[in-house]
Amino acid sequence: MTKQETKIFKKSTTFVRLMKLVYVRNKLPLILVLIFMVVSTIANVSGLNTLQNVMDEALRMYEVGSTDFSGVIKLLGMMVLFYVINISFTFAHLRLMVHVSQNSLVHLRTSLFDHMMDLPLKYFDSNKHGDIMSRFTNDVDATRQMVSQSLPQLTVSLMLMVGYFIAMVAISWVLGLFTLVFAVILIGITRIISKRTRKYFNAQQKNTGLLNGYIEEMIEGQKVVKVFRHEQEAIEGFGLLNEKVKDSARISMTRSGMLIPISINLGFLGFALTAIFGGMLVLSGYLSVSGLVLYLIFTRQFMGPVNQMSQQLNFVQMALAGASRVFEVMDLEKEVDEGHVTLTYAKYENKELIESDEPTDIWAWNNKGTLIRLKGDVRLDHVDFGYSSDKLVLKDISVFAKPGQKIAFVGSTGAGKTTITNLINRFYEINNGIITFDGIDIKDIKKSALRKSLGIVLQDTHLFQTTVRENIRYGKLDATDEDVIVAAKLANAHEFILKLPNGYDTIITDDGANLSQGQRQLLSIARAAISNPPVLILDEATSSIDTYTEKLIQDGMDRLMTGRTVFVIAHRLSTIKNSKAIILLEDGNIIERGSHNELIDLKGTYYELFTGSFELE
Structure with a gap:
């Protein structure tokens, strides 16, 4: 209409x-x-x-x-x-x-x-x-x-x-x-x-x-x-x-x-x-x-x-x-998108970044004809947010992630961890402050372009009633069968897929009811991998996976995160020890931040969490 x-x-x-x-x-x-x-x-x-x-x-x-x-x-x-x-x-x-x-x-x-x-x-x-x-x-x-x-x-x-x-x-x-x-x-x-x-x-x-x-x-x-x-x-x-x-x-x-x-x-x-x-x-x-x-x-x-x-x-x-x-x-108002910055493939010609008609390994922001290479520099500057106007969920949050860095969020349920990732995706609009991506206010970036640059693995996986192959390909609809296999291997899902009745052509039923929780999560990770995003968000990505399966995917996750800006939300602190920075949230406020070693030396809440003397609610 x-x-x-x-x-x-x-x-x-x-x-x-x-x-x-x-x-x-x-x-x-x-x-x-x-x-x-x-x-x-x-x-x-x-x-x-x-x-x-x-x-x-x-x-x-x-x-x-x-x-x-x-x-x-x-x-x-x-x-x-x-x-x-x-x-x-x-x-x-x-x-x-x-x-x-x-x-x-x-x-x-x-x-x-x-x-x-x-x-x-x-x-x-x-x-x-x-x-x-x-x-x-x-x-x-x-x-x-x-x-x-x-x-x-x-x-x-x-x-x-x-x-x-x-x-x-x-x-x-x-x-x-x-x-x-x-x-x-x-x-x-x-x-x-x-x-x-x-x-x-x-x-x-x-x-x-x-x-x-x-x-x-x-x-x-x-x-x-x-x-x-x-x-x-x-x-x-x-x-x-x-x-x-x-x-x-x-x-x-x-x-x-x-x-x-x-x-x-x-x-x-x-x-x-x-x-x-x-x-x-x-x-x-x-x-x-x-x-x-x-x-x-x-x-x-x-x-x-x-x-x-x-x-x-x-x-x-x-x-x-x-x-x-x-x-x-x-009659409901559609999602507002006043952004004008788009995402495009790019290449260097005579040391100058230009737009490419063919897919390349380089992505760039197109800001009214000016190309800015997508590096994955994400910053939240004094951000306030509330799902309702009378109650803030996040208060004066300032976080930055340089290209290739891994930033982890830790906190009790309701502290605001997932809310931060929702704001980066622009699922919701912030009340105050600014969020930038490679120096560009994300409000100026078209939402489709912004979300294309982000890969996300959710705690609650959702699989469609089609083949395993098509569920992985959902991350990149023009991906070849070879691309699907590469992504599955990267997530260490290839081996269990081959053991399914029809391999990659096995039909997934009832949102993955014929798979284990760990297998569903592995497919979700493979789906994120095939999209090859510059920025990756892992929202409790391994919370529903047993310890053995977690070890299987850890090296794949490390390979997937190489060269990418990564935001991780996890209750298992063992999965975020190698993060560049760990942000500890409580009641919408940042109460501690630093590397794993720095927070251990601080002997604050994170230290108590890691040593087991204190547990998240």
Whole structure:
């Protein structure tokens, strides 16, 4: 969706906004659909209107005693022709609406997914993944019924009502006004009930999202549920959410369902009163018998579209509730990126650094045409940060890492170690201070370029349901099979991969459920290695690996870190002894810094941690 479309859509109601989205993608098909609907409506009304001519012709034959049925046959032939046209064009517009609805849903899902990919990490940290998924499934699918069936049915019903009403007025304008009063009353009742049920449909979609979020959470945490014997509590929690979905659905469907009996009974009442009033007009000579019969038929036909509209309003309300939840996400502000500095391959020509069209071992920042070689000099200068404005997580943090240096962060849980790496990636924006990369404020660097220069291995690994090869290649999509093997060997993952059923072509299932925790971590390290980043962030990279596996990867990690700026977060102090500097954090403050030997000589908190006289919380 373009920025201009988004700007226009935000100013509209949910219904108008959804209709604009459908129209923008399907202008020609929708125009054809409307034309086909008009033709089918005219044919429908004309076919029914011909019935009066058939009755008049039959009465004429009876009065004169004629046995010539040619006139009746001709009129019946016209009726058949009208209804064939009606059926043909109805079929055509329904087929077109299938294309329109599916095309619109694809566009809606694509727009939602594209927008979601540009949302800041804060959104995903603060919303349940199951609820996010529900917007792609339940909420988007709720619009399918509306676009493919309800809207065409409503449009056709409205056209038929107009067509029938014109034909009824042509027969008797007095009876037409009488019917119009009933139509206005029914439309007024429909609007009142629809308005009052809208909030319950919104609650139904919201509760469905919460239920999906709970299900997703319980499925992911099944091992924890079973270990702590939490099955009954999980069932009870599901029951409560399920009841909320049931209650909101029951109320919304009950209240909206009132429309159907109300419209049907008003239709019968209107038909009865019209018959009485019409009979009086016939007796007074203002209306013929055939005219009254045809008018009563039109009356029954007129109430049919009204009833259909009442039935389809339920689906419309549900669809609008789902669409509002979709647009709620699409209205969120995207991740702000005002950077202009890009990352490019470079090479030296006559001792001058120039941009290279081919991949090289040299990367450079392109600052408005000026190339600055990427060295990996990262500095945090008096940085303050808080996830909320009223509480700082980091306070006056100043850290620098020169190219090729290894900087380690140590501290208790919640001290701010991982937060620092999130700030370097610009997952969050700092409150005060400045962070520079090779002397460039990272706010001036495009986020895609900044993150391309950083390799990160997280404590919680995430593997995709594809082959081992493709999971490693995720770090560099254009990597060759040879590059994948080199990266795996560098991380010491090659040996265990060869022992898998299909080696590098083994399919990883359920986020790596068919691998051990250590093996998953090794693949994550290999994925970082293949991207060959100048700066590497290891966030508790070996915390979930046993001692034997840790020794296997330690030499690979050392090779991976050679010549790179490295930030390490670790509880195992044995893995950071060779760091250039060790930063000890507590409550968002730096309380100690220095090399391993310097901190040991200081005999402060780090010394107590290393000797075991004090433990991190």
